[in-house]
Amino acid sequence: MKIYMNDRLVDRKDAKVSVFDHGLLYGDGIFEGIRLYDGCIFKLDAHLERLEFSAKAIMLPLPWSRAALTEAICETCRANKLKDGYIRLVVTRGEGSLGLSIKNCEEPQLIIIADKIQLYPEEFYKNGLKIITVPTRRCNPSALPPAVKSLNYLNNILAKIEAQHLGYHEAIMLNDQGYVAECTGDNVFVIHKGKLITPAASAGALKGITRATALEIADKLNLPWEEANLTRYDIWVANELFLTGTAAEIIPIVEVDARPIGDGKPGPITAKFLAAFHAIVTKDGTLI
Ligand code: PXG
Numbered sequence: 001m002k003i004y005m006n007d008r009l010v011d012r013k014d015a016k017v018s019v020f021d022h023g024l025l026y027g028d029g030i031f032e033g034i035r036l037y038d039g040c041i042f043k044l045d046a047h048l049e050r051l052e053f054s055a056k057a058i059m060l061p062l063p064w065s066r067a068a069l070t071e072a073i074c075e076t077c078r079a080n081k082l083k084d085g086y087i088r089l090v091v092t093r094g095e096g097s098l099g100l101s102i103k104n105c106e107e108p109q110l111i112i113i114a115d116k117i118q119l120y121p122e123e124f125y126k127n128g129l130k131i132i133t134v135p136t137r138r139c140n141p142s143a144l145p146p147a148v149k150s151l152n153y154l155n156n157i158l159a160k161i162e163a164q165h166l167g168y169h170e171a172i173m174l175n176d177q178g179y180v181a182e183c184t185g186d187n188v189f190v191i192h193k194g195k196l197i198t199p200a201a202s203a204g205a206l207k208g209i210t211r212a213t214a215l216e217i218a219d220k221l222n223l224p225w226e227e228a229n230l231t232r233y234d235i236w237v238a239n240e241l242f243l244t245g246t247a248a249e250i251i252p253i254v255e256v257d258a259r260p261i262g263d264g265k266p267g268p269i270t271a272k273f274l275a276a277f278h279a280i281v282t283k284d285g286t287l288i
Pocket of ligand 1: 211
């Protein structure tokens, strides 16, 4: 396997970062998770824009243009003879001294990994997933904006640990006001009385690329949608529920906190979203 490091492809065994890299020492860095479908990189520009915004928010100057990053990503996919898979783009603050200051970190490090992806089992898409709400709250946006896709995922990891201890694969995280923010690695959507509702980024949700795609699909299906605060009650009584994420794509949820959603089976509108999503993934992309 070839890994892209800074300005070239290297063998996996040579792809190494310094133990003084602030990405390792402090989670000081940003990343993107991107999908490759049949030789087409899905929504690459949107991912690179989000990376640029994350970089700006944490004051990490990116020395690579969008065109250079695009070429490096395509080159990595081609070198690994990948047609379908997952691309992980990571930018760390780079090597510095043993202190929080970013002043000595002069060279941000770029890492691009392109590999096969471990998908959720097909059964989850057919029969739906059962999830719970966990006690760990999503970070307050004034402490660490959840819109920044940073290397600091401990908040989400703690929630994931809680979910897995209880035998679940995903979990709903509330914000510090008790409203639904998102799941540990996916955005949340409710369908209720003919309307699609999802928490706003200000409620603690990442501006998911798949989330934006789901909103585009809603427009195509003529389904009205809004961003609104959702309580656990709104989730429990929803007609349908689904999650969106680059890895999960669109996944139907059939139970939350031991309450069946709708009739406890994936809903008919969710099925339309899944079909529409699969129809566009190879059309809306950058050819490698
Ligand atoms: N919320 C969070 C907190 C995420 O990390 C999403 C929503 C969905 O966003 P996209 O742009 O992918 O539609 C994410 C992204 C994993 C994993 O291993 C998941 C994500 C990122 C990296 C790894 O499950 N999800």
